[in-house]
Amino acid sequence: MNDFIGLAAMITINNFDKECLVIGFEKMVGPHNAENIKKMIELIVNSYDFDRSKIKGIVCDEGSSLLRIFKQFDTNEDISYDFDNEDESDNDEE
Numbered sequence: 001m002n003d004f005i006g007l008a009a010m011i012t013i014n015n016f017d018k019e020c021l022v023i024g025f026e027k028m029v030g031p032h033n034a035e036n037i038k039k040m041i042e043l044i045v046n047s048y049d050f051d052r053s054k055i056k057g058i059v060c061d062e063g064s065s066l067l068r069i070f071k072q073f074d075t076n077e078d079i080s081y082d083f084d085n086e087d088e089s090d091n092d093e094e
Contacts, residue, residue: 007045034065
């Protein structure tokens with residue numbers, strides 16, 4: 001049995017339309033530990049020439065290997081945006 005890893009990117013186009021693009025699909029070599037998964041993700045991501053700071057989030061399941069990889073991105077910052085109260089908050093600033 002062969003195992004693969006796939007990566008998809010959700011992008012927002014200028015008119016705020018969203019698009020999901022499969023950016024990579026590679027055969028996994030070796031055990032599915034954090035180190036090997038990280039190498040495969042880096043292989044796929046590094047095959048593209050773009051500003052890495054534009055990566056705004058990562059979604060994965062709760063597999064222990066994946067949690068170890070992405071733990072470094074865990075922050076306590078509240079990056080959510082309250083679109084329902086957007087107009088009210090704009091008026092408060094005036």
